Amino acid sequence: MAGVGNRVLAGTDRALDLLRELPRLSLSNIRSNPKAFKRNKRGRGQHGGKKHGAGNKGSGQRQNFMRLGYETGNNPFYLRVPKEPYYKGHHIRREYPPISLMQLQTLIDTGRLDTSKPIDLTALCNTKLFQLSPFENQYGFQLTDEGLDNFKGRINIEVQYAPEQVIAAIEKNGGVITTAFYDAPSLIAMRDPMKFFASGTPIPKRQMPPENAVEYYTDPKNRGYLADPDLVALERFKLAQKYGYELPDLKKDPELLPMMLERKDPRQIFFGLNPGWLVNLKDKKIFEPEDEQLLEYYRS
Amino acid sequence: MATKIINKTVTEFSLRITRCFFVPSKAIQTNAALFQERSETSITNVAEQLLPTIRPPLPIIYSRKLAFPPKFKAVRQAWVSNMDTVEEEKLGLIDLHPEVFAERPRVDIIHENVRWQQLYRHVSYANTKVKYEVRGGGRKPRPQKGSGRSRHGSIRSPIWRGGGIVHGPRSPTPYFYMLSFNARLNGLRSTLSAKLAQDDLHIVDSLDIPTDDPSYLEKLVEERGWGPAVLFVDDNDIMPLNITAASDVHGHYNLMPVYGLNVHSMLKHHTLVLTLAAVERIEERLLFHLNRNDAAEAGRKYKLDSL
Numbered sequence: 179m180a181g182v183g184n185r186v187l188a189g190t191d192r193a194l195d196l197l198r199e200l201p202r203l204s205l206s207n208i209r210s211n212p213k214a215f216k217r218n219k220r221g222r223g224q225h226g227g228k229k230h231g232a233g234n235k236g237s238g239q240r241q242n243f244m245r246l247g248y249e250t251g252n253n254p255f256y257l258r259v260p261k262e263p264y265y266k267g268h269h270i271r272r273e274y275p276p277i278s279l280m281q282l283q284t285l286i287d288t289g290r291l292d293t294s295k296p297i298d299l300t301a302l303c304n305t306k307l308f309q310l311s312p313f314e315n316q317y318g319f320q321l322t323d324e325g326l327d328n329f330k331g332r333i334n335i336e337v338q339y340a341p342e343q344v345i346a347a348i349e350k351n352g353g354v355i356t357t358a359f360y361d362a363p364s365l366i367a368m369r370d371p372m373k374f375f376a377s378g379t380p381i382p383k384r385q386m387p388p389e390n391a392v393e394y395y396t397d398p399k400n401r402g403y404l405a406d407p408d409l410v411a412l413e414r415f416k417l418a419q420k421y422g423y424e425l426p427d428l429k430k431d432p433e434l435l436p437m438m439l440e441r442k443d444p445r446q447i448f449f450g451l452n453p454g455w456l457v458n459l460k461d462k463k464i465f466e467p468e469d470e471q472l473l474e475y476y477r478s
Numbered sequence: 479m480a481t482k483i484i485n486k487t488v489t490e491f492s493l494r495i496t497r498c499f500f501v502p503s504k505a506i507q508t509n510a511a512l513f514q515e516r517s518e519t520s521i522t523n524v525a526e527q528l529l530p531t532i533r534p535p536l537p538i539i540y541s542r543k544l545a546f547p548p549k550f551k552a553v554r555q556a557w558v559s560n561m562d563t564v565e566e567e568k569l570g571l572i573d574l575h576p577e578v579f580a581e582r583p584r585v586d587i588i589h590e591n592v593r594w595q596q597l598y599r600h601v602s603y604a605n606t607k608v609k610y611e612v613r614g615g616g617r618k619p620r621p622q623k624g625s626g627r628s629r630h631g632s633i634r635s636p637i638w639r640g641g642g643i644v645h646g647p648r649s650p651t652p653y654f655y656m657l658s659f660n661a662r663l664n665g666l667r668s669t670l671s672a673k674l675a676q677d678d679l680h681i682v683d684s685l686d687i688p689t690d691d692p693s694y695l696e697k698l699v700e701e702r703g704w705g706p707a708v709l710f711v712d713d714n715d716i717m718p719l720n721i722t723a724a725s726d727v728h729g730h731y732n733l734m735p736v737y738g739l740n741v742h743s744m745l746k747h748h749t750l751v752l753t754l755a756a757v758e759r760i761e762e763r764l765l766f767h768l769n770r771n772d773a774a775e776a777g778r779k780y781k782l783d784s785l
Binding site for chain 2: 193194204306309
């Protein structure tokens with residue numbers, strides 16, 4: 179077979195070519211890489227024998243140690259040195275994995291995101307390119323301003339945090355951006371809807387944001403989902419003036435308008451599905467609660 | 479007379495040509511012309527009770543669409559043969575995807591796969607008794623002090639002869655572990671590539687043979703120079719009756735559906751024979767897994783602590 183014409187044999191081709199000269203690959207002539215498997219070193223006394231690293235007499239050899247941190251009586255380090263507040267409350271702090279506008283544009287260009295439908299956390303997780311772990315205090319995605327200048331997509335997007343310039347970039351292109359809060363159970367349902375529907379639990383109602391997040395999500399400047407829509411419209415206008423672009427009139431495109439205006443209720447998790455409903459994927463049925471108390475609970 | 483000479487030349491020629499990775503189109507036409515002549519006048523070498531094979535003009539199969547067109551590697555090509563005559567007749571030439579059939583043959587990954595296949599279902603039933611399991615040894619053999627001999631608490635302590643074994647085998651010990659998804663995927667790719675590179679991979683149109691006589695298979699394998707052990711792979715797990723009956727007698731001719739394809743079997747058998755349907759299925763499955771963007775999903779089935 180060797181080299182037809184002046185084809186350069188390199189890498190894989192060379193390896194395959196070499197195989198042609200060698201005996202047939204079989205169960206008796208294969209082996210692993212050196213050091214792939216560690217030998218079990220249980221030699222008696224050979225490696226760490228005699229005193230087995232415990233020294234002579236004393237609490238060490240007798241395996242009767244003092245408690246960790248004890249300094250034989252004097253004030254120990256862990257009591258002597260005061261705590262600094264650097265990590266106080268770190269386990270409660272919310273994290274928002276970033277998605278840059280450049281990534282968003284690439285997703286739109288490659289067809290991984292459907293711009294004819296509103297984009298929310300579920301749509302982003304469905305691309306399987308972004309991982310969200312609510313168990314590690316991740317509460318959603320934030321948009322970053324990388325690729326802001328080249329962003330051209332016209333989208334209705336809902337994220338959990340977006341800075342001012344990102345909001346401006348999206349609205350400049352005739353899009354709509356909202357920031358919304360989702361609690362941990364809602365996030366678990368949202369990031370893998372099929373798995374959630376298969377579990378057979380009714381759709382939960384989304385909880386209100388915690389105290390330190392209420393201010394953010396009620397502020398029209400952040401396009402918060404709890405803010406007054408009229409104030410949001412005013413802020414859109416003000417932002418256009420601040421950054422110096424013409425605010426596109428959404429009404430000019432009547433086909434896209436309903437999609438652009440589509441927003442979720444503060445208690446809603448999925449578009450088109452209300453809290454309390456039970457989705458049966460196998461039989462393709464949706465069940466609603468009839469009980470008064472349940473209805474009142476889910477409506478509140 | 480003239481045709482007989484051509485017959486012989488063609489048979490020898492066809493057996494000697496190995497997988498040509500780049501076959502100039504001229505060669506195909508020449509071969510086709512030769513085969514065309516042959517098919518019109520031939521009588522197969524098998525017993526005269528078999529009907530002579532009538533075929534449409536060759537090549538029958540000459541193109542194949544590759545999913546995920548290869549960007550960086552050259553496409554490989556392989557002959558498609560028949561199974562209905564003992565002598566090999568080439569029905570055409572097809573493209574094989576290099577990501578499946580021309581992957582770097584990683585012998586260490588192949589070894590990993592073979593080791594895993596052998597070990598994951600192995601259970602060791604070897605057992606030794608620990609000191610409390612050995613019969614006896616409840617009583618203190620002699621008082622602590624006074625005898626002048628060493629002190630002991632039990633006659634079955636590990637330092638005693640006939641005493642318990644401390645770190646011995648404990649039955650049953652499973653050796654189950656899961657090799658990572660990509661290791662298994664690349665194992666299949668490497669083995670298929672190695673088989674193709676070493677001319678131990680043959681593609682046939684289907685596994686239909688004219689008779690269920692076991693000797694037919696023997697003669698066929700002998701004639702074509704396929705190794706002593708042959709693994710036939712088809713897409714469907716219900717194989718044609720004739721080949722099932724013929725191969726049943728021989729332990730070294732084995733039939734396998736695509737979902738059973740594994741590195742150990744491919745190495746154990748000298749020759750691997752795939753049907754066209756099997757090639758399609760293998761490529762479709764392997765390329766799907768190579769090009770999926772939710773690779774984490776693939777390995778989740780055997781992950782122990784999944785969130």
